[in-house]
Amino acid sequence: MKKILAVEDDTILNKTLSYNLNEEGYMVISKFTAISALESIVKHKFDLIILDVNLPDRSGFDLCKKIKENYDIPIIFLTANDMEYDMIKGYELGALDYITKPFNINVFKQKVRALLNHITTKTKQDCYDDGYLKINFSEFCAYINDNQIVFTPLEYRTLKLFIENPKTILTRKILLEKLWDIDANFVDEHTLTSVISRIRSKIEKDSSKYIKTVYGMGYMWIGEKNEF
Secondary structure (H helix, E strand, O other), X not given: OOEEEEEOOOHHHHHHHXXXXXXXXXXXXXXXXXXXXXXXXXXXXXXXXXEEOEOOOOEHHXXXXXXXXXXXXXXXXXXXXXXXHHHHHHHHOOOOEEEEOOOOHHHHHHHHHHHHHHXXXXXXXXXXXXXXXXXXXXXXXXXXXXXEEOOOHHHHHHHHHXXXXXXXXXXXXXXXXXXXXXXXXXXXXXXXXXXXXXXXXXXXXXXXXXXXXXXXXXXXXXXXXXXX
């Protein structure tokens, strides 16, 4: 279940947001001040923050900056001020959307749903996790049973090609063409063989098998990915 933090000092609006988002299946925690919002962020992992610009104890812009310095949480601003300067400032601080009051609650719910769906899709594309092997392609880090393993940039790109095409035979020609297109450098047959061998030595431990050699054709990713 996605968890949303609603930071809005207007009690009625906050309750309205919470009620409607709860009806959509989200877990909502309501806060009315910047201080209480920060305390809640420390205690909980949020998928989205809905943030009012004008809070009683601190500017929503200042709070957004503080959050972004320490956490990677998507933020939607709510405000009665539709000035272009404020909107630009909100986006510059890292907000993904800027909604002016009053607004249609049904349109708002659709925006929240679309945003969270987009984030979930991007996360699935950027991360692999089967409970044993974890790879974050956007941050270039990987772990096996929480023990960090190191891949070269070319190994990361090769892994991403395999993971994006599970249970599909990737011929050596396809792999060479794709790696050439991505890296803009020449990758020959010997390099490809070495890269796959190194990847296997790093992730195929004990009974864990990920890359299957299809003799005379190429390779196939046979690992299983857990859904988020």
